[in-house]
Amino acid sequence: MAGRTQVVYYRDKAGKEPVNAFLDELAAVNPRAAAKIDDYVGEYPNDKDASAPPPEHPISSQVDGELRELRVRFAKTRYRVLYRRSGLLVVLLHIFEKDTEKLPARDRDLAVKRFEDFKTRMDAVPRRRPRPARRTRPSRVSRAAPTRLISSHCRRSRPCSTRNSLCASSAPSTARSNATSPPWPDPAP
Numbered sequence: 001m002a003g004r005t006q007v008v009y010y011r012d013k014a015g016k017e018p019v020n021a022f023l024d025e026l027a028a029v030n031p032r033a034a035a036k037i038d039d040y041v042g043e044y045p046n047d048k049d050a051s052a053p054p055p056e057h058p059i060s061s062q063v064d065g066e067l068r069e070l071r072v073r074f075a076k077t078r079y080r081v082l083y084r085r086s087g088l089l090v091v092l093l094h095i096f097e098k099d100t101e102k103l104p105a106r107d108r109d110l111a112v113k114r115f116e117d118f119k120t121r122m123d124a125v126p127r128r129r130p131r132p133a134r135r136t137r138p139s140r141v142s143r144a145a146p147t148r149l150i151s152s153h154c155r156r157s158r159p160c161s162t163r164n165s166l167c168a169s170s171a172p173s174t175a176r177s178n179a180t181s182p183p184w185p186d187p188a189p
Helices: 019-031 031-043 105-123 140-144
Strands: 006-009 061-066 067-076 079-088 087-100 156-159 167-168
Touching: 019 031, 019 061, 019 079, 019 087, 031 079, 061 105, 067 105, 087 105
Parallel strands: 006 087
Antiparallel strands: 061 067, 067 079, 079 087, 156 167
């Protein structure tokens, strides 16, 4: 099979994406943990050659048959993303915070059930295409906790009308220009 893998969210019959919902809830509480999970999803199973082996332990491990887990540790918390390949698609089936040594059977069974549902609906006509994961939207960190970044297209120190970030091309004359200080003026005391 030629091509590159693409990570997609499992979507149930009601249109809900459980992995995405979990990550959105996590981003509201701990945006850095959600961003790290997003980074792992984007780096390890996504955009790999179809013939490439899955990521090795400790990043990923086999759970049952072709079902695998992506292992993400953030501080003292362990997250597991259960996924499985379907052709060139890597389907994110279930995510949870792991607090035991052994993978709970209910989580494994839920992922297996979701994959069976995914295959049934993908083989049906007409079908609704799954939505790609991670790369289709801004980082969860920037959504949860906006930061003042400089856009690469210009150098304005106030919000740019063409981008959703800070830009310096219309900066006031008092704006700092050296690289060690921030690109925006200090707040008034």
